[in-house]
Structure formats: structure tokens, C-alpha cells
Amino acid sequence: MDGSRDDRQRERRFDGSRAHRARALRHVAFGVSSTPRANQLPVPLAIERAEGARVVDVDGNSYVDHGLGYGPLILGHSPGGVIAAVHAELARGLRTASVHRGEAELAELIAACVPSAEVSAFVSTGSEAIHLALRVARAGTGRLKVAKFRSNYHGWFDSVHVAGRPGRDGPDALGQDPRAAEALVLFDWGDAGAVEAALDGSYAAVLVEPAAMNAGCFAPPPGFLERLRAATRRHGAMLVFDEVVTGFRVALGGAQEAWGVAPDICVLGKALGAGFPIGAVSGTRAAMSTLMDGRLLHRGTFNGNPACVAAAVACLKELREGGPAVYERLAAAAAGLSAHVAAEAARTGARVCATHVTGALQLFAGVQRMERFADIASADRDLVLRLTGEMLRAGAIALPRGLLYVSTAHGEAELAATRAAITAAMEAFAAEGR
Ligand SMILES: Cc1ncc(COP(=O)(O)O)c(C=O)c1O
Incomplete structure (x- = not known):
């Protein structure tokens, strides 16, 4: 964000969540019910409603949700x-x-x-x-x-x-x-x-x-x-x-x-x-x-x-x-998003990579490869918060620490929207030389 008029206007999309955060901070400890939820950038979203793979915030913005309640929503929202x-x-x-x-x-x-x-x-x-x-x-x-x-x-x-x-x-x-x-x-x-x-x-x-x-x-x-x-x-x-x-x-x-x-x-x-x-x-x-x-x-x-x-x-x-089709789809979804991250890293030069298992993937920022568990020490935790903030601005929610869950409610349309949000976030990183 460079503070231009366009940026300020874009940020106004989150005014309702910002107002809610200010209210919550007055009487809810840290404004959230579990500390990591406060890490969401640009602001912890106040969610108005949710269905399937999507959530809508109090400002009326709709997102593909990969936070999925920190994991429980394997069948999506409100199955x-x-x-x-x-x-x-x-x-x-x-x-x-x-x-x-x-x-x-x-x-x-x-x-x-x-x-x-x-x-x-x-x-x-x-x-x-x-x-x-x-x-x-x-x-x-x-x-x-x-x-x-x-x-x-x-x-x-x-x-x-x-x-x-x-x-x-x-x-x-x-x-x-x-x-x-x-x-x-x-x-x-x-x-x-x-x-x-x-x-x-x-x-x-x-x-x-x-x-x-x-x-x-x-x-x-x-x-x-x-x-x-x-x-x-x-x-x-x-x-x-x-x-x-x-x-x-x-x-x-x-x-x-x-x-x-x-x-x-x-x-x-x-x-x-x-x-x-x-x-x-x-x-x-x-x-x-x-x-x-x-x-x-x-x-x-x-x-x-x-x-x-x-x-x-x-x-x-x-x-x-x-049956097995459920897990074949969850596996393909996580692998597909992970492959997209790798392809976009090669195309844009952004230092972002991903690991995945069936039903979930993790983004890492500031590193080009994550081959061994010991490599996690070299990833930049603050940078991944910013990466997920950029994704959110582009319409897809990951957990602030870079984890994306997928559910049975995520179809091809939602996954395409997530891929576009990943691309937007990685292009923004590449433009900043990250
Ligand atoms: C692997 C693992 N074990 C245990 C827990 C604790 O579960 P809960 O948050 O429901 O207390 C978590 C929560 O994220 C977890 O990821």
C-alpha cells in the first residue's frame, strides 16, 4: 500500500471490520477469542455469514475461505x-x-x-x-x-x-x-x-x-x-x-x-x-x-x-x-494449489513456496524451497502474514500463518478464485522484490 487515493479507497472496503475491531477491543480481551485470530491482515475480518466454501464480512465482501474455522469445517460452512x-x-x-x-x-x-x-x-x-x-x-x-x-x-x-x-x-x-x-x-x-x-x-x-x-x-x-x-x-x-x-x-x-x-x-x-x-x-x-x-x-x-x-x-x-472420491478431491485440490504456487514462484520470481498433504497446504515466504522439516527455521513468519493479507485483499482467506485448508465444498470455481488470489499476492511480492 503506497497511500495513494486508489489504495485508500480499496482499504475502505474493510471499514466495517475495522469499526468492529475497535468496538471489540474495548471489552473483549485483545478483541478476539483466540490470540492468533488477531493476526489477520489487513484487519481481523468480522464475518457476517458463511455458506459452503465462502464467507461474507460485515462490509459485504465475499471470500473463498481456506481458514475453515482453523480446520474443523471439512464439509465447508453450514453443511x-x-x-x-x-x-x-x-x-x-x-x-x-x-x-x-x-x-x-x-x-x-x-x-x-x-x-x-x-x-x-x-x-x-x-x-x-x-x-x-x-x-x-x-x-x-x-x-x-x-x-x-x-x-x-x-x-x-x-x-x-x-x-x-x-x-x-x-x-x-x-x-x-x-x-x-x-x-x-x-x-x-x-x-x-x-x-x-x-x-x-x-x-x-x-x-x-x-x-x-x-x-x-x-x-x-x-x-x-x-x-x-x-x-x-x-x-x-x-x-x-x-x-x-x-x-x-x-x-x-x-x-x-x-x-x-x-x-x-x-x-x-x-x-x-x-x-x-x-x-x-x-x-x-x-x-x-x-x-x-x-x-x-x-x-x-x-x-x-x-x-x-x-x-x-x-x-x-x-x-x-x-467414499474414496472425497479424499481424491481433497488431495487434488491441495496438490493443485501447491503446484500453482510453484509455477507462480518460477514465473514471478517471488520467494514463496508451499508444502501440502491431502486437504491442506502451507505457504512459506522468504524462501524458495522447503524440502526438509529443519528448513522451517529459515522461513519468514512476518512475511507470510503479509502474503496472506495480500491474498485476502484479492478475495481468498488463508490462516494468517499461511495454512490453507480445503473442504468438500471447494469446487473448481472456488479453487480458480483462490489461484487468482495467490497470483495477485505473489505478483505484489515480486513487484516489491520479495
Ligand atoms: C495438532 C493439534 N492438536 C491439538 C490441538 C488443540 O485443539 P483445540 O484447539 O481444539 O483445543 C490443535 C489445535 O490447533 C492442533 O492443531
Whole structure:
């Protein structure tokens, strides 16, 4: 933006969102309900309505949305089947904290979709599910230590919210109790050898994002998950896959189906509820035994909330009924956008690149290639915020950190609009010599 009259006029398109931000800042802490949402450029959009692959802001601007609620909206915004199921459930009464039939139906569906998920326990968010999964692992093994990988994110609870960024191993938020994470041992994601060398009979679990989605859509390097599987078996530790992002996204059965390695326990969230808050810890009968016989206290007023369970049941049924074509389309969409980034980088000279897995891609700025996980340290995080800001101005929303999700609602017309927005953003970068 050079401050010209045209630019000022273009920026007026966001006046309503700016006014909303000013209002929110007066009484909502930081003006948002989750800190990263404040990073959106040119201003955190106040969304008026959303349908399918599109959202409309309070100024009436329409965008193709690849933020998708930070991942849950695998079926797009307001999917008809899910909304109808929730309406029907609400008509039967809220019945919060009661036993109802939906829980068993959902657990059966999860078991039918996800290889390791013989038994499930429900909570409301991914963070809670991780917390419960670690309790299950510690209770089942009678051990304390947990292997965790740098730049994997497992929610915001003190026991795991550490080492979120390259070069910083400590707590990720102010006010955390650093002692809560004392039983974690940190490793570099992808380095199976280091885990094999360190693992012994004192580890309860190896906790891992099977594809590194919070650092940039990296598929597991060949052999990585297999070696973690073998090492945990050797030492009697549980292998815990955090599938909060990969679950129902990279395949119906998640990363464990996509890369063919089954954990003892997996943690599900996000796409499970198609936009409604629900999380699950799912695992083999052996791994889940302390929960199954009631020895391990599993508490929570909103656990198994009927409306959220109904949404999840409807979501999984729709994904299942769609068959392999659903995931072929999600794979082609992410690969196609990623290839477009590469082609535009070659054409314009902009230093932007992308990595992808089925259903998601990550943009990196300030670097020409992103071949290995270790390369994430060289990407420019501020620049990618600006890149996504340029894309937003051109009509497509990515998460500010450069992540784009795709949903089953993204058709060819929407993907073409996203490609055009990527082109506009990269041309703007190239013109500035970035
Ligand atoms: C891999 C992973 N695990 C856990 C979580 C925490 O989930 P929630 O935000 O629902 O608490 C997230 C959230 O982004 C995540 O990406």
C-alpha cells in the first residue's frame, strides 16, 4: 500500500471490520477469542455469514475461505446434513450431561473409520483430548515421561504447550507453570534415531503429530512413524498420534490410514465435529483399559454433548458415504494449489513456496524451497502474514500463518478464485522484490 487515493479507497472496503475491531477491543480481551485470530491482515475480518466454501464480512465482501474455522469445517460452512442433524437433536432437548444414544453411535462410527479406534472417550476440544490421552498413557503404563517433538502443537495446556517454535524450547505462553511440562523430553520431529536412542522403560508415551501440520503440512519422512511404532513396542510405551488436524482430513482413517502405521491411542478433534466443539481419545482396548473399567476418572460437564455428537455422527456418515472420491478431491485440490504456487514462484520470481498433504497446504515466504522439516527455521513468519493479507485483499482467506485448508465444498470455481488470489499476492511480492 503506497497511500495513494486508489489504495485508500480499496482499504475502505474493510471499514466495517475495522469499526468492529475497535468496538471489540474495548471489552473483549485483545478483541478476539483466540490470540492468533488477531493476526489477520489487513484487519481481523468480522464475518457476517458463511455458506459452503465462502464467507461474507460485515462490509459485504465475499471470500473463498481456506481458514475453515482453523480446520474443523471439512464439509465447508453450514453443511446441510450436519445442520439438520443438530436441529433434530436440539428439538429433543439439550440433555447435557445425560447418557444418550448418540455416544455409542459415534464411537461405533469412529471405530469403523479409524484403524486403532476400538474404544473412544469424548471431550469438547482437542486440548482436553490431549490432556486425557496423556493420563491414559500414564495410567496404563505407570510411568511419567513423554516424548514430544519440537514445533508440534498439542493444545494450550501447560503440560504440553512448549517448544512451539524453532529455537525455543520453553513454555509458549506467559503464565504457564514450567513444572507442568517437566516430564516431557523434547526431540526433533522426523528424527526417529534420537527417539530410539533415548527411549527406555521410563517412558509412558511418544506423542507425535504424524504429519507435522502446525509447522507446515509435512508428511512423515519415510520410516519415521514405523520406527516410532517399533521403538514404543520394544519399551512398552504407548504411541500416541495427535490426529486433531489429520483426523478425517488426510484420509477417512486419518494419518494412520494414510501412512499405514497404527498408534495405541489417537486424539481426534476439529473435523470430527464439522464445526461443533468435540474431541475424542480413541484407542485399542488394551491401551484404553484404565478408562474402560472406570479406574481413570474422566470428567467434564459438556463431554458427549448431544448436539455436538449429532454433528459428528452426521459428518462421519457423510464422509463415509462419499467414499474414496472425497479424499481424491481433497488431495487434488491441495496438490493443485501447491503446484500453482510453484509455477507462480518460477514465473514471478517471488520467494514463496508451499508444502501440502491431502486437504491442506502451507505457504512459506522468504524462501524458495522447503524440502526438509529443519528448513522451517529459515522461513519468514512476518512475511507470510503479509502474503496472506495480500491474498485476502484479492478475495481468498488463508490462516494468517499461511495454512490453507480445503473442504468438500471447494469446487473448481472456488479453487480458480483462490489461484487468482495467490497470483495477485505473489505478483505484489515480486513487484516489491520479495
Ligand atoms: C495438532 C493439534 N492438536 C491439538 C490441538 C488443540 O485443539 P483445540 O484447539 O481444539 O483445543 C490443535 C489445535 O490447533 C492442533 O492443531
